[in-house]
Amino acid sequence: MKKRYQSGSASAVAIICLVLALVVALGWIFYTNFVAKEEPKKDTDLIVVDKKDDDTKSDQVKYIDLRKDKKDSTGTVVASAADVDKLEGVGEKLKTYLKTEAGKSVEAMDGAVKQTFTIDRIYGDYAAGAATGHYAIWGPKDGTGDVTEVAGTQNLGMPCKDLTAAKVPAQLVDSKCLADDGSGLTDYKN
Numbered sequence: 001m002k003k004r005y006q007s008g009s010a011s012a013v014a015i016i017c018l019v020l021a022l023v024v025a026l027g028w029i030f031y032t033n034f035v036a037k038e039e040p041k042k043d044t045d046l047i048v049v050d051k052k053d054d055d056t057k058s059d060q061v062k063y064i065d066l067r068k069d070k071k072d073s074t075g076t077v078v079a080s081a082a083d084v085d086k087l088e089g090v091g092e093k094l095k096t097y098l099k100t101e102a103g104k105s106v107e108a109m110d111g112a113v114k115q116t117f118t119i120d121r122i123y124g125d126y127a128a129g130a131a132t133g134h135y136a137i138w139g140p141k142d143g144t145g146d147v148t149e150v151a152g153t154q155n156l157g158m159p160c161k162d163l164t165a166a167k168v169p170a171q172l173v174d175s176k177c178l179a180d181d182g183s184g185l186t187d188y189k190n
Contacts, residue, residue, distance in 0.1 A: 061091070061123060061124035062089060062123075063121070063122075063123050063169070063171045064088070064089045064121065064122040064123070065120070065121050065171075066119060066120055066121065066122070067120045067121065072120055072128075072129075072130070072135060073118050073120065073129070073130040073135065074118070074120065075118050075119045075120035075121070075129055076118065076119050077116060077117070077118050078098055078102050078116065078117045078118070078119055079102055079103055079114065079116040079117075080102055080103045081099040081102060081103070083102060084098045084099045084102060087119065087122065089122050089124075090122055090127070091124040091125030091126075092125075093125045093140065093146065093147045094122075094124070094125040094126065094127055094138060094139070094147050096147070097138060097146070097147035097148070098117065098119075098127075098138075101115055101117075102115060102116065102117060103115060103116075106132055113132060115131070115132055116132065117129050117130065117131055118130040121171065121172050123169045123171060123172055125139055125140055125147055126138065126139035126140075126168055126169055126172055127139070127172070128172040128173065131149070131152070133154075134152045134153060134154050135152065135153050135154070136149050136151065136152040136153075137149070137150050137151040137152070137158060137162075137163070137166070137168055137172060137173070138150065139166050139167075139168055140166065140167075141165075141166060142165065142166065142167070143166060143167030150162060150163075150165070150166035150168065151163055151166065151168065153178070156178055156185075157173070157176060157177055157178035157185050158173050158177050158178060159177065159178050159180070160177035160178060160179060160180055160186065160188055161180050163177050163188055163190065164188075164190065167190060168190060169190060170188055170189055170190050173188055175187060175188050175189065176188055
């Protein structure tokens with residue numbers, strides 16, 4: 001009788017081992033297909049950037065809008081050379097100009113004050129923003145020279161002739177300018 005129980009025990013052990021192997025195999029299949037999803041492989045492109053001389057116009061110049069809710073005179077305040085260094089996307093000529101002018105003593109209606117700017121928009125060596133007593137555009141005088149204030153207004157708009165002469169990008173003035181005949185705002189494209 002002992003022999004009979006022993007052969008049954010061996011069969012039971014073999015069946016238990018097969019069932020465990022089957023459960024482990026099914027568990028592994030379930031885990032790899034449903035639980036452990038691999039992240040999809042991302043294809044990456046190699047982007048080569050060709051740095052050009054500062055004096056040449058580059059396709060890498062981008063328009064930066066610093067205004068809050070698209071309202072003029074709400075950008076970044078620049079009161080010193082250290083503030084200029086915090087601006088990103090500024091061309092070297094514009095950066096040099098702003099560092100020279102920011103903090104300089106200027107005459108205002110109530111006496112001498114320190115020159116501060118509120119830079120609203122930047123496009124390479126061009127910028128738009130509030131200066132002491134008016135709204136201004138800074139950039140190369142003829143589109144290629146040293147940076148200076150090329151246009152200004154107190155409330156109406158920038159004169160089209162000033163913007164065109166300095167080759168000011170249209171984004172800086174929302175594609176609008178004051179018509180040369182004084183008839184009001186008109187479309188500006190440059």
